[in-house]
Amino acid sequence: MDITKVVNDLTAEDWEIDPVDLATITPYITSKIRRFGIWHLDMEPPEQEAVGHLRTAA
Template identity: 55%
Template sequence: MANLVIFHNTLDIADVVRQLQAEDWEIDPLDLAEISPHLTEHINRFSVYSTHEIGITPEDYGTRLVVDFSTLEEELIPAA
């Protein structure tokens, strides 16, 4: 269940980033690197979850997120 929650949060984060990019926001890879899809707030770990949607085929999700992470690589390379 935890893996599914993380996966769902990852898709939600990617959707928000795409929406911001569509609104001409500049996405800083350093800020994006600080976001974790492993959220623990508002998760009812042992609660009752709805299963009425099990028979519904989910929509395809976009796996492509266009963000230049090269600045992260530059941060990790020590200066000579």
């Protein structure tokens, strides 16, 4: 939202905004940070049968 406001303000002051330059602006660093971490998916079925029923006291 802040970037959008600044760009709108600059456009209102007759600044020329190049869309190519604007496309490189980002509010967070993406080149060295994995936003959601590194995930490993094990697609092999479990060795034992999964327990799918919750036993509760009657």
